[in-house]
Amino acid sequence: MGENLEKLKTHLRKISKFENALSLLHWDLETYMPRNASEKRAEIIGEIAGYTFKEFTSDKTFELLLKAENEAQTTEDKALIRVTKKEFEKSKKIPPELFIEFQIESSKAQNAWQLAKKEDDFNLFKPHLEKIVNLSKEIAEHLGYEENRYDALLDNYEPGLNTKDLLNMLPSLRNFLINLLEKIENSTRPKKDILIGKFEVKKQKILSEFILKKLNFDFNSGRLDLSEHPFTITISHNDVRITTKYDERDIRKGIFGTIHECGHALYEMGIPEKLRGLPIGNGASMGIHESQSRFWENIIGRSYNFWKYFYPKLTEIFPHFSNISLEEFWRSINTVEKSLVRVEADEVTYNLHIMLRFEIEEGLINDKIKVSDLPEMWNQKMKEYLGITPKSYKEGVLQDIHWALGSFGYFPSYMLGNLYAAQIYYSLLKDLENIDEKIENGEFIEILNWLREKIHSKGKIYEPQELISQISGEKLNPNYFIDYLNLKYKKIYNL
Numbered sequence: 001m002g003e004n005l006e007k008l009k010t011h012l013r014k015i016s017k018f019e020n021a022l023s024l025l026h027w028d029l030e031t032y033m034p035r036n037a038s039e040k041r042a043e044i045i046g047e048i049a050g051y052t053f054k055e056f057t058s059d060k061t062f063e064l065l066l067k068a069e070n071e072a073q074t075t076e077d078k079a080l081i082r083v084t085k086k087e088f089e090k091s092k093k094i095p096p097e098l099f100i101e102f103q104i105e106s107s108k109a110q111n112a113w114q115l116a117k118k119e120d121d122f123n124l125f126k127p128h129l130e131k132i133v134n135l136s137k138e139i140a141e142h143l144g145y146e147e148n149r150y151d152a153l154l155d156n157y158e159p160g161l162n163t164k165d166l167l168n169m170l171p172s173l174r175n176f177l178i179n180l181l182e183k184i185e186n187s188t189r190p191k192k193d194i195l196i197g198k199f200e201v202k203k204q205k206i207l208s209e210f211i212l213k214k215l216n217f218d219f220n221s222g223r224l225d226l227s228e229h230p231f232t233i234t235i236s237h238n239d240v241r242i243t244t245k246y247d248e249r250d251i252r253k254g255i256f257g258t259i260h261e262c263g264h265a266l267y268e269m270g271i272p273e274k275l276r277g278l279p280i281g282n283g284a285s286m287g288i289h290e291s292q293s294r295f296w297e298n299i300i301g302r303s304y305n306f307w308k309y310f311y312p313k314l315t316e317i318f319p320h321f322s323n324i325s326l327e328e329f330w331r332s333i334n335t336v337e338k339s340l341v342r343v344e345a346d347e348v349t350y351n352l353h354i355m356l357r358f359e360i361e362e363g364l365i366n367d368k369i370k371v372s373d374l375p376e377m378w379n380q381k382m383k384e385y386l387g388i389t390p391k392s393y394k395e396g397v398l399q400d401i402h403w404a405l406g407s408f409g410y411f412p413s414y415m416l417g418n419l420y421a422a423q424i425y426y427s428l429l430k431d432l433e434n435i436d437e438k439i440e441n442g443e444f445i446e447i448l449n450w451l452r453e454k455i456h457s458k459g460k461i462y463e464p465q466e467l468i469s470q471i472s473g474e475k476l477n478p479n480y481f482i483d484y485l486n487l488k489y490k491k492i493y494n495l
């Protein structure tokens, strides 16, 4: 291997060690940090993050990139140059003053959003959101785009995907979902209340750990802890941590939250050592990352066969379920209903929540919608897509933190994750035999090894559309998701 390429890798790996330290500080902040430490902790994180950013955007990185470029021969090394160069150029395009202003305004906006949500008053958030939208537009202008300003922001989360492609995909998917929802609404509903009761946290923890072990989450290279909002974070090689949140009343949150984060963690645990510490040692995109969590949470974790294996364990831990049939339980965990809140939405309605947000933010970034129009637009789309109208701002336009963070372009990742997951699942069914039998016997290693080979081992070497084409022979195609839902919910609701 070329000498300069080697030097570049050493340089990047050195920088990544500061990122490792930042990850640990973040993890601690979300889990065990004493509350009074928050101000100082933010200062420490800011200092180290600033230093890391400076090192990455330094002349040294630029010189090494230039020298190493000609030495890259393998797909992997070429990808390393391409991804590093792109990240380097992006960070150079935004003027430092603009970056700092954005940081300050977004931190103010987060506080305002919290207060506005608490007081249920959109006007408290409105001026801050206006600033954030304007700054985001400005950032998009600096980043550059070909035809749609939103492309510049979407690219931060889903490289290679265009706003136009995404917009074209929506109408047929939306019609399908609205139709399916309508049919489900008119059929006999499963009893959801059997999932509500008193479920001791201690026992839920035992169940979560049991499931994680069975799914091949490696406790020697990871941890499970508690936090307000579940997340996955990679500290370094062999140290991938997830969190969950148990609800004493509702058993679903702990179980499916844990499986969701496990899916993210298995992806991270499967990134090969040789890619670690390099810009290609991450997931391919936010959408592909979310596909891994949704695959395990919904396609596997909410399947009948999965519970055929786990139901005896569940009833052993919570004898309450011994009076309820497996069939009934399975139907209940797949209840579909019109709801106001995204994070509580089921597989069928979830993407409708995302479409609404995507359409609104795309409109904001392209000056088609004004911030002052938001509450009305939100309610109108809710009515149109889900047939319900929020009675408050906190259950409506103020429910998510994303816009306060200035994360425009992020929301589509959730939808893309669901779509990719189904497409990946259909490819897996073609490649592996007797999947249902394996799941029902609690054997998940073959599925995981397949995901490792096709996705995890590739890190960020390929852009998402290339990766999904390699796996399935075609680019992103929502019809797989449509087929998957059709088949599953026909059975559950006898449609």
Ligand code: CO
Binding pocket: 260, 264, 290, 293
């Ligand atoms: Co996720």
